[in-house]
């Protein structure tokens with residue numbers, strides 16, 4: 001007997017909001033700290049009502065002090081809380097680097113003790129936010145032992161990854177994407193939606209080409225795959241956790257199809273796409289039937305007007321064209 | 329049966345006479361560091377940098393003397409004395425500094441990476457000012473949990489130039505956090521006198537944030553205990569943060585091996601004349617002091633024996649303790 005799990009159409013921001021509410025409800029050690037998260041209900045409105053419900057101690061508005069904001073996560077996590085630090089724009093993490101990388105990510109290495117710190121960073125990609133509020137700098141965080149990095153591409157994962165991160169005993173950075181906030185996705189209706197860290201999602205199975213995509217590029221990769229369905233069988237893999245990568249799932253797919261396209265909104269050099277291509281070259285050399293292809297923006301800064309933003313980043317047809325080149 | 333150093337010192341009156349207790353801990357810090365310093369110059373050396381706090385013991389010991397194990401401190405790159413004053417074991421510290429397996433971080437961290445959460449030590453630190461945001465976060469954590477524990481955040485006068493201090497003072501004052509910002513001014517910042525680094529007076533820097541400021545003679549352990557004790561009491565009872573500047577003197581160069589060419593012999597001689605240990609000893613019974621010194625000597629000798637007889641950490645420790653899962 002098949003047990004169909006019911007789903008509900010849910011906006012990406014609602015997934016995040018539900019995760020915060022559920023986890024704070026479940027465990028009183030969970031606190032949320034950030035700029036305008038409390039009284040104002042969050043710069044994106046997704047923490048609205050949380051302070052009324054959980055109090056100003058647990059939903060704490062901070063001054064504009066990013067280094068100390070990350071320190072609030074590290075220090076309070078070290079004395080018994082399970083903090084969630086909200087980074088209003090991912091770009092602002094640059095002002096928090098010491099606390100996250102030099103301190104938090106090394107806490108377990110120095111002490112042997114857990115640091116249950118969750119960092120939620122809202123990447124401005126897909127908005128009209130300009131070059132200091134839209135950068136996909138996720139690769140910078142992927143070379144850090146002691147830090148997990150995840151990136152959600154839909155409401156289900158935004159919710160389930162966040163809930164898992166809050167319960168996880170390691171510092172975990174979750175990158176959310178502004179351009180997806182109002183998009184709707186089917187989210188399973190279950191009591192406790194947990195998406196495990198470290199496990200990729202095969203979004204669509206196929207046999208000719210593997211497309212690995214992250215963040216906003218995942219829906220586009222799926223759209224490209226569906227558009228080509230009559231001629232090419234495309235498998236789409238969303239790593240979800242980008243450090244540590246679920247290399248087994250990715251490589252299994254590449255070994256099967258023998259062709260690889262990687263699509264991301266981040267710049268190409270030294271990126272997650274570069275890493276995935278290297279892994280394929282190292283481990284699937286014999287199976288590869290064509291050179292791997294990276295689909296990324298050109299090596300330029302992010303513009304402000306939306307039409308320019310979209311002119312710069314891969315679209316479904318850019319990804320489709322790249323898929324075709326691997327079969328040419 | 330071997331009795332612990334605490335029991336032996338208690339038998340000499342260290343727990344009933346606070347002045348004697350503080351003296352004993354200062355002497356323990358001093359002898360620990362002198363011993364590591366000797367190791368540094370020994371044939372095998374010390375496998376990492378060493379920043380000695382010799383001469384500064386009164387600040388750490390005076391500040392930590394009345395703390396509970398559950399109180400929290402953050403330390404600095406120059407923090408052996410903070411660790412010992414907060415209750416770290418000298419044998420495991422010695423093992424860590426000498427790169428041995430039973431060190432607090434399996435001998436792979438060294439002097440700047442000793443962190444022992446179970447005694448409230450959230451770390452010495454390789455990043456100048458790096459402990460300041462952590463201390464602030466710990467204070468927030470204690471406040472949310474409604475614990476009446478407090479945080480002491482040690483930092484140098486050089487670290488006072490880091491922007492995080494301004495952020496932390498503002499946040500701590502806004503939220504009335506249970507924290508004492510304790511600037512240990514040893515008059516030198518890395519390879520220069522503090523006049524290259526410090527504008528005005530650090531203890532006054534709380535003024536604009538409505539954080540009370542206090543300055544104290546950092547070579548007078550009783551005065552440090554009194555000043556910090558008052559601030560700790562205020563922090564414990566919801567009165568919020570204090571910034572304290574304790575003036576002391578760094579006896580050696582920036583790191584072990586540094587010839588300290590940036591200062592004159594006369595300057596050093598004058599500075600060392602303020603030796604906090606000599607000062608504390610004056611008020612005590614010389615017979616008891618001699619006994620205490622002997623106990624300390626035994627403790628340090630056994631810590632060194634422990635370290636030297638422990639296995640040198642090998643590549644098997646490299647991958648330990650990175651992630652809890654995955």
Ligand SMILES: Cc1ncc(C[n+]2csc(CCOP(=O)(O)OP(=O)(O)O)c2C)c(N)n1
Pocket residue numbers: 405406454455456457483484485486487488514515516517518578582
């Ligand atoms: C962020 C950072 N900048 C620079 C250094 C190099 N450094 C190590 S100790 C030190 C001087 C710190 O001076 P102070 O805080 O007064 O402490 P002291 O060494 O005098 O005890 C410097 C510049 C560092 N470790 N971290």
